[in-house]
Amino acid sequence: MMEIKKDESSSATSLWSKNFLLLIFGNFFVYQGILMLIPTFPLYIKQIGGNDLEASLPFAVVSISALIVRSISGNAADTYGRRPLLIIGMSLLIIFNCSYFLVSGMAIILVLRFCQGIGWGMTSTVLATIMSDIVSAKRRGEGTGYFALSIILGTSFATVLGIEAMKRYNFDVILTISTILVALGMALTQGISIAPIPKLHKSKPITQGFSWNDLFEKNALLPAFLCFLHSITFGGIMSFIILFGQETGIENVGLYFVGHVSMILISRPFAGKLFDRKGHSFVIIPGVLLMIIGLFILSYATSMYSLVAASLCYGLGYGAAHPSLQAWAIQRSPEERKGAANGTFLSSLDLGYAVGAVLLGLIATHTNYATMYRISVLFLVVFAVIYGYHLIKAKQDSVNENEYDEESA
Numbered sequence: 001m002m003e004i005k006k007d008e009s010s011s012a013t014s015l016w017s018k019n020f021l022l023l024i025f026g027n028f029f030v031y032q033g034i035l036m037l038i039p040t041f042p043l044y045i046k047q048i049g050g051n052d053l054e055a056s057l058p059f060a061v062v063s064i065s066a067l068i069v070r071s072i073s074g075n076a077a078d079t080y081g082r083r084p085l086l087i088i089g090m091s092l093l094i095i096f097n098c099s100y101f102l103v104s105g106m107a108i109i110l111v112l113r114f115c116q117g118i119g120w121g122m123t124s125t126v127l128a129t130i131m132s133d134i135v136s137a138k139r140r141g142e143g144t145g146y147f148a149l150s151i152i153l154g155t156s157f158a159t160v161l162g163i164e165a166m167k168r169y170n171f172d173v174i175l176t177i178s179t180i181l182v183a184l185g186m187a188l189t190q191g192i193s194i195a196p197i198p199k200l201h202k203s204k205p206i207t208q209g210f211s212w213n214d215l216f217e218k219n220a221l222l223p224a225f226l227c228f229l230h231s232i233t234f235g236g237i238m239s240f241i242i243l244f245g246q247e248t249g250i251e252n253v254g255l256y257f258v259g260h261v262s263m264i265l266i267s268r269p270f271a272g273k274l275f276d277r278k279g280h281s282f283v284i285i286p287g288v289l290l291m292i293i294g295l296f297i298l299s300y301a302t303s304m305y306s307l308v309a310a311s312l313c314y315g316l317g318y319g320a321a322h323p324s325l326q327a328w329a330i331q332r333s334p335e336e337r338k339g340a341a342n343g344t345f346l347s348s349l350d351l352g353y354a355v356g357a358v359l360l361g362l363i364a365t366h367t368n369y370a371t372m373y374r375i376s377v378l379f380l381v382v383f384a385v386i387y388g389y390h391l392i393k394a395k396q397d398s399v400n401e402n403e404y405d406e407e408s409a
Contacts, residue, residue, distance in 0.1 A: 015143055019192050020134050024150040026188030027127050031154030033181030034093060034120060036162035036174060038238050044171045050106060056361035057106075058113045059239050063354035065117030066124070070347040073125040077343075082133075083194050086126045090186040092119025097179045101172060121350070128342040130192065132330050138276070140327050145272030148323030152264050155238070156257040163242060163254040217340040222390060223329035224348035229383040230288070230321065231352025233295060233376045236360040237314075238353075244369040250307055256298075259311030264319030271320045275327055281391055283324040288387070290317030292380045299373035 042055035077085055096116035103109060128147070135143030165174050237256075245253030275283050294314025301307045326345055333341035356376070364372040 015135065015139050015146075017134065020131075020143070022188050022191045023127065023130060023134065024147055026185045026192075027131075027147065028150040028154045028185070029181045029188065030090070030093075030123060030127070030185035031151050032158040032161070033097075033178045033185065034158075035155045035238075036158035036165075036178055036181075038162075039159045039242055040162040040166045040171065040174050042239060043166055043242055045106070045109075048104060048106075051365070053358075053361050053365060054106060055243075056239055056357040057110060059235070059357040060354040061110050061113045062117035062120060063235075063350040063357070065114045066121030067347045067350040067354065069118050069121035070125045070343040070350065073122045073343055077126050077129050081194075082126050082130055085122050086130075086189060089119045089122030089124075089126060090182065090189075092116065093123060093182050094179060094186070095119075097175060097182065100175050117350075121346075125343045125346055127189065128326075128346060130189075130194075132342060137331075140276070140331060142272035142276055144327035144330065145268055145275070145323040148326060149264060149268045149319070152319060152322070153261055156261040156264075159238060159241070159257045160254040217329075217333045217337050217344045219332040219334070219337075220329035220341040220344040223325045223332070224345045226284075226383055226387060227322070227325050227329075227345060228348035228352040228355075229379045229386075230291060230318070231349050232356035232360070232379045233291065234318065235353035235356025236372060236376050237298070239357045239361065240364060240369055240372070243364075244373070247369050248302055250301065250304060252304070253307065255304065256307055256311040259308045260315035260318070263312050263315035267316055267319040272323065272327075275324050280324050280328045283320045284328075284387060287317040287319075287321030287324065288380055288384050290314065291321065292377055292384075293317075295373055295377045295380065299370050299377075301370075 038059050041058040045055040045058065073085055073089075093116060096112050096119065099112050100109070103112065131143065131147045132140075135147075161177070162174055165177065241253050241256055245251065271283050290313050294310050294312070294317060297306060297313060298310035301310055326342075329345040330341050360372050360376055363375055367375075
């Protein structure tokens with residue numbers, strides 16, 4: 001049974017219900033609050049004496065702990081309900097956010113970031129699962145696209161806000177703003193109508209015991225792996241764009257995310273509808289090609305003009321490809337496994353961010369940030385090869401199946 005209560009005035013295919021509006025605005029504030037720490041933590045770490053590798057660790061650590069808990073949270077949401085996990089997750093975000101006011105040592109910061117990542121993994125997974133409950137199957141591409149838009153806008157605004165606040169104030173001010181935004185998001189999402197836990201569909205009897213198959217949804221693995229590959233590149237952009245600007249002498253690098261967001265806003269009205277009408281390949285293929293072009297331009301950027309050009313290309317591609325991958329992951333999975341499917345997909349997102357922050361940070365340490373971005377293009381090339389192979393194989397399997405049906409007839 002569907003956990004989220006439908007608005008009585010809504011039809012089966014309506015999208016802009018009260019529940020959906022509360023979800024996307026609450027999700028926007030939560031992502032903005034938490035992710036404004038990503039571009040500012042590296043600068044803060046370097047201010048207290050850390051090197052490039054150490055500067056990447058707070059992002060990597062929170063991604064790793066979120067990765068560990070995501071699939072567990074997705075399965076628990078399918079079994080025990082959305083509301084309890086949502087409250088616990090957001091409470092952990094706020095508690096550990098406030099704890100940074102009291103510490104300054106690198107080791108304790110990493111411990112706190114790991115603990116906060118648990119709350120982040122729970123919160124983001126449950127919010128995505130609630131989204132897949134609310135949005136009807138007929139409008140899944142469009143609905144997932146707008147939900148992803150709230151994430152991308154929250155991420156991009158968080159980066160700009162964090163950069164500007166870090167210039168004018170200090171890290172304590174950033175922590176204060178971050179905490180307020182998460183609390184606002186928590187207040188909004190608590191207004192979503194959720195049915196009581198006993199009405200939930202149990203994905204399996206408890207007596208069957210633990211199984212790794214409960215944690216990961218195998219049907220979502222291919223979209224999740226592709227998400228992992230492109231998330232490595234976006235993790236590199238978010239983690240090091242400020243330091244890249246310092247290296248190249250480009251001021252106001254926060255404008256990169258203005259172009260990024262602008263293209264996403266332009267792409268959202270048609271990309272989700274195109275997914276629903278034509279399928280994922282019509283959106284993902286041009287998306288990954290635009291991301292490759294954008295990264296190449298960024299790696300050679302020496303002025304504000306080339307930086308903005310890079311953001312326009314990458315932003316348009318990311319805005320098309322990322323939500324389409326998530327919608328595809330849900331589409332491929334059984335209805336009763338939507339929580340596990342979202343957990344699997346978002347786990348790949350965290351893993352990509354973590355690998356991107358650490359691996360690309362190591363590359364930058366031994367080369368420079370421009371070379372680092374150039375090398376990161378290879379991950380998108382691998383993405384294109386794997387996705388292209390899947391499309392060719394799926395088409396060939398379809399042809400063989402049709403031939404078999406004709407012979408049987």
